[in-house]
Amino acid sequence: MVKKILWDEKEHCFKARHPNSMQNNRLLDTIKIKARNIISEFEIEDIDFTLNDFENRFRFGSKRNKIDLFEFWNSVVRDLELSGRIGYARTNRDTINSLRIFHKRPVLNMREINVTFLDKYEVFLRSRGGSNGGISVRMRSIRTIFNLAIRRDLVKQNLYPFHKYKISKLKGKRIKHALNISEIEFFKNVDCEENIQLINAKNYFLFSFYNRGMNFADMMLLKWSDITKKRITYARAKTQGNFSIKIVPPVKEILDYYNQNRTDTNYVFPILLYDRMTAIQIENRKHKTLGQYNKSLKILAEKAGITKNVTSYVARHSFAMCLREKGVGIDIIGETLGHQSVLTTKAYVREFGAEILDEAVEVLLR
Numbered sequence: 539m540v541k542k543i544l545w546d547e548k549e550h551c552f553k554a555r556h557p558n559s560m561q562n563n564r565l566l567d568t569i570k571i572k573a574r575n576i577i578s579e580f581e582i583e584d585i586d587f588t589l590n591d592f593e594n595r596f597r598f599g600s601k602r603n604k605i606d607l608f609e610f611w612n613s614v615v616r617d618l619e620l621s622g623r624i625g626y627a628r629t630n631r632d633t634i635n636s637l638r639i640f641h642k643r644p645v646l647n648m649r650e651i652n653v654t655f656l657d658k659y660e661v662f663l664r665s666r667g668g669s670n671g672g673i674s675v676r677m678r679s680i681r682t683i684f685n686l687a688i689r690r691d692l693v694k695q696n697l698y699p700f701h702k703y704k705i706s707k708l709k710g711k712r713i714k715h716a717l718n719i720s721e722i723e724f725f726k727n728v729d730c731e732e733n734i735q736l737i738n739a740k741n742y743f744l745f746s747f748y749n750r751g752m753n754f755a756d757m758m759l760l761k762w763s764d765i766t767k768k769r770i771t772y773a774r775a776k777t778q779g780n781f782s783i784k785i786v787p788p789v790k791e792i793l794d795y796y797n798q799n800r801t802d803t804n805y806v807f808p809i810l811l812y813d814r815m816t817a818i819q820i821e822n823r824k825h826k827t828l829g830q831y832n833k834s835l836k837i838l839a840e841k842a843g844i845t846k847n848v849t850s851y852v853a854r855h856s857f858a859m860c861l862r863e864k865g866v867g868i869d870i871i872g873e874t875l876g877h878q879s880v881l882t883t884k885a886y887v888r889e890f891g892a893e894i895l896d897e898a899v900e901v902l903l904r
Contacts, residue, residue, distance in 0.1 A: 549574050572596065594690055605692050607646040608634060611683050624821035633679040636663070648693045651680070656703045674708040681705065715846045716855035719863050722747065724842040726788075739834030741792045742807065748783070748789050751854030754828055758809045759822075765793065765806070 544556040551566060552559040576595050581585045584873075597609075611634055618627035637646065639664045656677065663673045678766045681700050687693040717725065726744065730736040746752045755775045764772045770789075785793070793806070803807050810820060811829050832849050841847040846852070 581856050582690050590690075594617065594692060605648055605687070607651065607683070608638065608644070609650075609685060614683060614686065619818070622817035624817050625824075628821070629675065629826075630679055630683075633676050634784070635818055636676060637680075648684070648687060649697055651684070652697075652699050654704045656680075656699055670708040674705055677703075677705045677708070684711075714849070716859040717844065717846065717848070717852065718856075719860050721842070721844050721846070722856060722860060724844060725838065725848075728838050728841045730838075735830060735834050736838060738808070741795065741833050741837055742831060743835060743848075743850070744788060745792050745856050746853035748786055749783050751855070751857040752781075752783075754850045755824060756833070757807055758805070758824055758827070760806045761804045762797075763804065 540552065540556070544553050545551075546553050551563045556562065572594075576592060577845075579595070580591070611630065614892065615627050615630050615634070618630065630889060637659070638644075639892075640659050660673055660677075663676060684693070684698060684700065688695055688698065708711065724851070726879075728736075728740060730740055742754070742757060745757060746754070752772075753774075756772060759775060760770070760772060764770060765785075767785075769782055769784055770782070773780050796806055799808075802812060803813050805813075810823055815823070824896070835848045835850065835852075839846065
C-alpha cells in the first residue's frame with residue numbers, strides 16, 4: 539500500500555517525493571506494458587476475453603502448457619475455500635501436498651504430467667501404503683484440475699494424459715459393512731455407562747439408521763426448525779435433494795433426549811458449538827467430531843459383541859440390509875444407499891412418494 543500523498547492520481551504513478559519513486563515507477567511501467575501486450579494479443583486472436591482470462595494470461599503467460607500446476611491448483615483451492623467448499627478444498631490440498639513430496643521440486647509444469655508420470659506417482663502412493671480407493675481419489679483430483687486448465691485454455695487438449703491412464707482400473711470390489719437386524723438389536727441394548735461420548739455416538743448411529751441412513755453432515759446441520767411433531771424435513775448437503783421423513787418412535791426418543799438437554803444453538807445435536815459458524819469452522823468441527831464419533835462406535839461395537847468394522851457410514855448400508863431382511867422389495871428400496879447415480883435414487887423417491895418410504899422404515903420396528 540502507498541500513502542495517498544505519495545501517489546499521483548492523474549498520472550497513475552508514484553510521486554517524486556516517494557523514497558523509491560524511480561524504481562517503483564519503472565516496475566509499474568513494465569507491468570503496464572505487459573498488460574497492454576496481453577490485451578493486444580487477445581485482439582489479434584479475436585478473443586472476447588473476460589477479466590479471468592486476462593488474469594490467467596497475465597499470471598501464467600501466453601504460452602500454454604508451461605503453467606505451474608501447483609500455482610494454478612492453489613488458486614483453485616482458494617476459490618473453493620471462498621465459496622465455502624472447505625471439505626473439497628481440503629481433499630485438493632492433500633493431493634497437492636502428496637504431489638509435492640513425490641515431485642521433490644517446487645515447480646511442476648502441466649506438460650510434465652503424462653502417463654509415465656502418473657504410473658510412477660501411483661507406485662509412489664502404493665509404496666506409502668495407498669489403497670486403490672485412496673489412489674483413485676488422488677488421480678481424480680489431478681484429472682479434475684487438468685480438465686479445468688483445458689477449459690480455461692491454459693493447456694492443450696492433446697496433452698491430456700487420462701485418455702491413456704485409466705482411473706477405472708483402480709476400482710475394486712468395495713466391501714460394504716452393514717449390521718443385520720440382530721446386530722442392530724445388540725447395538726441398541728449396549729450400556730453406555732453414562733459416558734456422554736458413547737451416548738452421543740449411539741444416538742447418532744440409530745438416528746441415522748432410522749432416518750434412511752441420513753449422513754453425518756446432514757445430522758450435524760439439522761435444526762429444530764426442520765422438525766415438526768410428525769416429520770423431519772431437510773435438504774441433503776451433498777446433493778441438495780429434499781427429504782421428508784416420518785418420525786418413528788426410536789427417533790422421537792432421541793429427539794426428546796436432546797430437546798431436554800438443549801444447547802444454546804438452534805442445532806438439534808451438540809456438534810456445532812454455536813450458530814453462524816464460518817464454513818471453515820464448521821468443516822473443522824465436523825472433521826474433529828466425526829473422528830471421535832467413529833472411535834466411540836468401535837467401542838460400542840466391541841461392547842455389543844459385533845466384530846464388523848462399524849463406522850458412521852455403516853448406518854446407511856445397515857438400513858438397506860435390514861429392509862432386505864424384512865422382505866421389502868428392491869424396487870421400493872431402490873438401492874438408495876448404493877446407487878452410483880443420485881438421479882436414479884431421486885427417480886425412485888418421486889415415483890413411490892414419501893408415504894411408501896415411511897411404511898418401509900416402519901417395517902424395521904416390527
